[in-house]
Every structure is written in structure tokens, then in C-alpha cells.
Amino acid sequence: MLVSFLASRYGKEVGTHNGQQFHAFPSTEVLAAEASEEDLREGGFGYRAKFIPATASALTKMACSEGMSVAEMLLSWRSLERKEVSDRLVEFSGIGRKVAGCIALMSLDQHGEIPVDTHVWQIAKRYMPELDGKSLTDRVYDRIGGFFRERFGEDVAGLAHNVLFIAELSDFKNLVPDMGKESEKRKGKTKLKAVSVKTGTRVTKLRNSSKGERGSRNTRGPNGVRKTSKRAARKTEKTGEDEQNA
Incomplete structure (x- = not known):
């Protein structure tokens, strides 16, 4: 909507299709010369209305001092x-810093840049528990960027950031698989970690599997040597007597 306003108000007409006019997006030099805060406020830009003409003018002057167009300078x-x-x-x-990071990442090929907004801040705290209770200072901002670059690499850290950011938005959450539930399903198909239940000198290990619960009983003495229970001993003796009688 805002982009369409800038194009239709300040851009050159490039053609008509099905009765609708289309305009090219204006250059920075045109915005510096023609855009006004009043016009932009009418177009719905709100507090941004004063920044666009000022930034367009500053970019134009900077590029002119270097003997280039704004597009050439930014490239x-x-x-x-x-x-x-x-x-x-x-x-x-x-x-x-956040807007600068977005521009650098998405327009200036800086794929290691990590813009941090409220969504990325929540993601960072989830994977960096040491940030709990801290404020987003410049130093913490740098630590978050460093964490992403160390984990994913300088060349793709910003792209990984984009994937995590989009998955955090409510409009996209229903489209992303619930990895937590998928993980639990996989765990249910394999044996869970053994749970030890101590009773006196006896240790009973219980293991759960997707087919139900199974128990195995091991009795060991203080020195770790396996001991035979009285029931097992009586069964062994009876088996021996039966073999002798036979």
C-alpha cells in the first residue's frame, strides 16, 4: 500500500493494463526533490513521513559528493x-540498528547481519538462557548476532534468522510442524531412558517402550556381584533333583 502510494505519486507511468495504470518506483533523487512530509502523512506513512525526505536528501548529497548516483553508491x-x-x-x-540490519541483510548482501526485534529477542532468550533477565543493550545485541553467526556461519546466518523469525509470527505458526510433538512421537517409538528405583540393597530397572511397560529385576550385592534370589535358587535345586530322579 505505501509502496504503491510512492510509485503512483512520484514514479513515472510505465503502462496500463485492464484499465489500471502502473508506475515505476521513484529514484532516491526524485524523492529528495519532490516528496514532502505533508504528502506522505496523507499517504499513511505516519511518523515515517518526516524521515523519508530527509534520508533521501542526505543520500543524494552523499552520492553527489562521491561523483555517483545513489543507486551506484548503494551498490x-x-x-x-x-x-x-x-x-x-x-x-x-x-x-x-534493527532497520539498518534489515537493509544490510535484505538489500546489501550482508548475509551475516542479524536484525533483532521483539520476535528475534524471544528466540534468542529461548536458545541463550544466560540472557534471561537482561535488557537488549548494544552489547547484548552483538552477542545475539555472534551466536547466530557461530551457529550457522557468516554466509547464511541472516537467512537462518529469517526462517526462525517467520516461524515465530502468528500468521505462519500453523504452517510450521510442531517439532516438540514430533519429537515426542519419535521418543514413543523407542525405549525411554532407564529409570532406577532403589529398594534397600536391591535395584529394579524399569524400561518403557511403545508396546507398554516391561520390568527386569537385577539384584546385586554391595560389591556389585550379581546375587541369585531365594526363589531362583529353590527352582535350580528342584530342577537338579528332578534330573537325578530321572
């Missing part, structure tokens, strides 16, 4: 180091 930023790109972006009005 050249793709070859810069990740931190340098983010540091340049946050200098513009209305751009904080």
Missing part, C-alpha cells in the same frame, strides 16, 4: 564489511 556498499555497512546506515535519521 558499492555491498562489497564493504558488514559492520561498516551498518555503521553507515545508522547515521541517517529514522534508522536504528
Whole structure:
């Protein structure tokens, strides 16, 4: 909706289809020259209305000083180091670390950038329990990015971040398999970890399987040597007597 407003208000018409006009997205130079805060507020941009003309103007002046168009200058930023790109972006009005991270990751080929918003913050606390009770300071922000890059690698950490981020959104949660339930189903098909129940000097090990519960009884003495129960001993003696009588 907002993109359509910018295109129809400031972009060049590129054609008509089924009676509907289509416009190209305006260049940064055009936005710097023609866009106004008043127009953008009418278009529904809210608090962003004042930042767009200001940032477009700043980018245009920066590019002009380097003898390039804004598009050429931004394309050249793709070859810069990740931190340098983010540091340049946050200098513009209305751009904080999270927005800078989104721009760097999605537009400037910085695939190791990790934008942290409220959803990613919750994901980070889930896998980094040491963050519990902490605030999202710049130092913690860097730790979260480092965690993703260490786990997934510099080249794809941001892409892995996108997958986890999308899975966290309520609109997509119903489309993602419940890994917790799937894990429990797999556990039910295999034997669970043995549970030891101590009774005096006897140790009974219980094992559960998907077919039900099975019990095995092992009795060992203090030195760990297996002992024969009285019932088993009587059964052995009777078997021996029967063999002799036979």
C-alpha cells in the first residue's frame, strides 16, 4: 500500500493494463526533490513521513559528493564489511540498528547481519538462557548476532534468522510442524531412558517402550556381584533333583 502510494505519486507511468495504470518506483533523487512530509502523512506513512525526505536528501548529497548516483553508491556498499555497512546506515535519521540490519541483510548482501526485534529477542532468550533477565543493550545485541553467526556461519546466518523469525509470527505458526510433538512421537517409538528405583540393597530397572511397560529385576550385592534370589535358587535345586530322579 505505501509502496504503491510512492510509485503512483512520484514514479513515472510505465503502462496500463485492464484499465489500471502502473508506475515505476521513484529514484532516491526524485524523492529528495519532490516528496514532502505533508504528502506522505496523507499517504499513511505516519511518523515515517518526516524521515523519508530527509534520508533521501542526505543520500543524494552523499552520492553527489562521491561523483555517483545513489543507486551506484548503494551498490558499492555491498562489497564493504558488514559492520561498516551498518555503521553507515545508522547515521541517517529514522534508522536504528534493527532497520539498518534489515537493509544490510535484505538489500546489501550482508548475509551475516542479524536484525533483532521483539520476535528475534524471544528466540534468542529461548536458545541463550544466560540472557534471561537482561535488557537488549548494544552489547547484548552483538552477542545475539555472534551466536547466530557461530551457529550457522557468516554466509547464511541472516537467512537462518529469517526462517526462525517467520516461524515465530502468528500468521505462519500453523504452517510450521510442531517439532516438540514430533519429537515426542519419535521418543514413543523407542525405549525411554532407564529409570532406577532403589529398594534397600536391591535395584529394579524399569524400561518403557511403545508396546507398554516391561520390568527386569537385577539384584546385586554391595560389591556389585550379581546375587541369585531365594526363589531362583529353590527352582535350580528342584530342577537338579528332578534330573537325578530321572
